[in-house]
Amino acid sequence: MDKFVIEGPSTLSGSLTVGGSKNTALPLMAAAVLADGTTTVTNVPDLRDVHTLSKVIRVTGPDVAVRPDEHTIEIDASTVDDPVSPYELVKKMRASFYMLGALVGRCGRARVSLPGGCAWGPRPVDLHIEGMKQLGAEIELDEGYVVAKATGGRLSGGTFRMEPSSVGATVNLLLGAVTARGGSKIENAAMEPDVVAFGEALKKMGAQIDGLGTRTIEIQGVDALTPIEVRNTPDRIEMGTFMILAAMAGEPGEPFEIKNGNHQHLGQAFKDYFRGTGADTKYTDDGAIVTPPETVTPVSIRTETYPGFPTDLQAQWTVMLATAEGEATVTDTIYDDRFKHVPELQRLGINVTVDGNAATVRGGQPIKGAQVMSTDLRASVSLVMAGIVASGRTDVLRIYHLDRGYENLATKLRSAGASIERQQYDEFAEPERTK
Ligand code: EPZ
Secondary structure (H helix, E strand, O other): OEEEEEEEOOOEOOEEEOOEOHHHHHHHHHHHOOEOOEEEEEOOOOOHHHHHHHHHHHOOOOEEEEEHHHOEEEEEOOOOOOOEEOHHHHOOOHHHHHHHHHHHHHHOEEEEEOOOOEOOEOOOOHHHHHHHHHOOEEEEEEOOEEEEEEHHHOOOOOEEEOOOOOHHHHHHHHHHHOOOOOEEEEEOOOOOHHHHHHHHHHHHOOOEEEOOOOOEEEEEOOOOEOOOEEEOOEOHHHHHHHHHHHHHHEOOOOOEEEEOOOHHHHOHHHHHHHHHOOOEEEEEOOEEEEEOOOOOOOOOEEEOOOOOEOHHHHHHHHHHHHOOOOEEEEEEOOOOOOOOOHHHHHHOOOEEEEEOOEEEEEOOOOOEOOEEEOOOHHHHHHHHHHHHHOEEEEEEEOOHHHHOOOOOHHHHHHHOOOEEEEEEOOOOOOOOOOO
């Protein structure tokens, strides 16, 4: 198993480059299943989740060529003859559940394993299932699988209002609706840039969609979609992660550049909160230039759906607050208990407590290196960020979580001045006696 060994504190300088978006690449790959022929997706990050979804798609029939060096994926979906997504793959990554919409949209039927829980509690798929029913699918649950069949072999289309607004359910319903017989309407739809970029790609494939980026999306089904070449968007969460890291660990007063990002995808709320930290920021066509403050001003945040503050940045923000002078809170309105990183941060001496869906951080305490455990993707990157500002050595264990969403993170961070090495270790080795 791999861990990161970090010697801190380091002061970062120079720049960090953002890769392709994980959360846009995955739906774009699922969209390729809808079209008879080869769809090429470029600017795809080399991540575990991308490789997992490649396997999930491959087992249904298509040829999937992953070219990590070129950050390109070619999916030849001429043949989709086994519309099944097995548990052993789906349990590794929730986004595999997009195959429900893709396979019903392409084949009129699907047998997809329920995704099961994740590190921070249950993540239901009731909206995905209810929505597919509204589009004309008959659905039953069988041995942990969702078995879906489009009545008459093709979805009819329909209207579905989702509560709460769900990124994944919006993606799945779009995958089903674009080749339905009739029209569909998704109300309270997700507006995240990942969903908008995915919807624009479907339109390039021939889908008829109005309202992307608003709460109401209307679709007119078409008989077939055509394969395309599409460039994936930059990863907005990686961009936000690097901006937060620059504010907390960058050389005060020295401009730090975040490259290859699209600042429009951060959402206005993030930009407003970030300005409050005292980190002067200039947004450019290529990303952002952050000038770190002498000391971070503590700013409390509440996560919301886009264009609100992204829940995928709340763990990173929590760590930044530990470097600020004063107290602030991080409230997550999207997930109830996405705070598995908090006990690990406490091991580093950070004064953070959780009450319900809010974490309160009292900054200014010395942060000291320790062994800490990754529990999920964004939690693990927050531990790496803490290790960079901690004094002494921090080992971040189980970084397979991190490899799901951050490509070449150690190499990138070393280029900005961090002391971080990937090392192998045996999780079950007997600890040596200390005397
Ligand atoms: C997507 O997950 C992202 N994953 C998540 O990023 C992100 O945290 C989340 O959206 C919220 O922005 C991908 O895009 C692959 P949701 P998703 O459905 O689609 C509830 C990361 O770190 N809900 O928008 O699963 C749900 O419990 C990952 O990259 C239902 O109640 O999130 C949550 O409270 C982690 N029923 C809320 O909706 C459902 O059927 C939003 O979840 C579906 C969701």
